[in-house]
Amino acid sequence: MQPSKLELKREQMRQDSIAASKRGTPISSLPSVIKTENTSIAIDSSAKIIPVGPFSASIAGKEEFITLENDVMKITLSTRGGRIYSSQLKKFKTYFGQPLILLNGPQNIFGLNFTAEGKSINTNNLFFKPTNPAVQVLGRDSSGITLRLSNNASQYIDYAYSLKKGSYLIGFSISAVNLNDVINARNNTVLLRWKNDILPLEKGDEVPYTTVKTRNDQHDIDELKSNKDDTKKSEHPVEWVSFKQKFFSMVLIPQKKFSAVESSDFQEVSKPLVKTLTADIAIPFTKETNQLVNMRIYMGPNDFKGLKRIGVGLEEQIDLGWGPLKLINRFAVIPVFDLLSKLNLNYGIIILILTLLLKAVLFPLTYKSYLSTAKMRIIKPEMDEIKEKIGDGDPTRLQQEYLKLYKKAGVNPLGGCLPMLLQMPILFAFYRFFPNAFELRQQKFLFMEDLSTYDSVIHWTGSIPVFGNHLSIMCVLMAVTTVIYSLLNQQVSPTGPAGNQLKYMSYIFPLFTISFLNNFSSGLNYYYFLANIITFSSQALIRRFVNDDEIHRRIQENKKKPAINKKSKFQAKIEELTKVKTPAQLGTPKLISPIRPSKKF
DSSP: OOOOHHHHHHHHHHHHHHHHHHHTOOGGGSOOEEEOSSOEEEEOTTOOEEEESTTGGGSSOOOOEEEEEOSSEEEEEETBTTOEEEEEEEEEEOTTSSEEEEEESTTOEEEEEEEETTEEEEGGGSBOEESSOOBOOOSSSOEEEEEEEEEETTEEEEEEEEEOTTOSEEEEEEEEESOTTTEEOBTTEEEEEEEEEEOOOSSSOOGGGOEEEEEETTOOEEEOOSSSOEEEEOSSOEEEEEEEOSSEEEEEEESSOBSEEEEEEEOOTTSSOSEEEEEEEEEEOOSOSEEEEEEEEEEEEOOHHHHHHHSSSGGGGSOOOSTHHHHHIIIIIHHHHHHHHTTOOOHHHHHHHHHHHHHHHTHHHHHHHHHHHHHHHHHHHHHHHHHHHHOSSOHHHHHHHHHHHHHHHTOOTTTTTHHHHHHHHHHHHHHHHHHHOGGGTTOOBTTBSOTTSOOOSEEEEEEETTTEEEEOHHHHHHHHHHHHHHHHTGGGSOOHHHHHHHHHHHHHHHHHHHHHHTTSOHHHHHHHHHHHHHHHHHHHHHHHHOOHHHHHHHHHHHHHSOOOOOOOHHHHHHHHHHSOOOHHHHOOOOOOOOOOOOTTO
């Protein structure tokens, strides 16, 4: 209950004022400033407490909202902090059918943090004033407004915003006038803190796709870990900072690189948010009288072509895979997909055409794979005879006899596998492409209401780890066709324990894919389903033109030909590894000479 020092001084001033009025002393002659530990407070003639210090006139005010709008987006500016209070993309809706708003609410932060006259200043909590009216023009001119934070009439900070027609780019600049002796800039920089609560926009889990990404002057993309809270500091100057979601992003693009950026993300499960993303950005502040920092703010879709047109590498924030997968997606899949998109067909049909084109290109490999599989199927009775003769007790000898048979018949046991291995990078490239393809967002096909996310015809309460709370029908169809494909190829699988393991895998692998791909894009599962169906069809077509009797005849002719001693390096290595060596071939180990005692002992 003890009053504070400030309250005691206020009461003392009130008593002095009463005493002075009784004596007839003018109030103006009384002390006008009370100094405390953290702030200065002025007392006017009405006994109102007014803060004194840098930007003190902007501490109190009324929050007002100003709208800048074009044909694709609408942004609302707040005089409190001079920041973007909310942004709406007009051409898009959330999965739930609501207006698509990237950020909204007073909890978001975008402000400068610095020290002035020994006091910590955070502009996010101060009040700006418009210096010119908000002119909204959708023609050739831009909408624009400047918000000013004044220290006094000649010292101020301006935030200038501009918006052009048809653009998701917001022009933004920070100018500081006559503040070089007021602001104490450490290392010639001040801190710009940017913090946003990311709102859910899509169906399914958006956490793996939501993160902070930066691009440094080495053109490397750095990002935070998506599966847990993370913090990272930039080691090089930064060209842009992006708060990336699955299909939309907010990016800060400076005219001159940021010298340093520290980013972090945080997932708070108690709130209906995806994540909270933060970036602490160092922007230049020198001793110049007038200082200007130009930037652009992108708030729009993660459309590969649209991001690429901006010209600063924003398209690289879209996850297209690593190494060869990225090259396949960027220079093969995306150009073909964009070309097919110009046909204005349903995207389910476009995926079908894309799959047919891909299978047509890979048909020579499929043909060679089938021929090799047919040869293995034809010589399988002879392999069974060798196994009955030798048995399972001597696997080394068994493999040697198999190799002799392959050599006589002119069969390559890996001939059916290598073509499939060459197709694997393409399969993995699509695994990255479909979940990140903005064009598939909210595109319907058959029973799939959105090709960019999972189809969920069957639901249940609760959630199974990894699997989720639903069953994707397209994922099940893909798994069923995978089982059929495995069964059709079991007739040429190896015998013995290895063959039994492959038979089990033909059932286990589809179950694994269901649990793994159940939450993935229905467009991806639809592609894998189509690929299996087309593979069945192509094999049936090849079977009509491939005569097993003719293949058998050629194999028998090859067996009658004189053996050629010339071996490939691979065959020589296999024979060397499978050949049992005698102790003489292994060599006699050298005996270690006994240690003789020293003469001293």
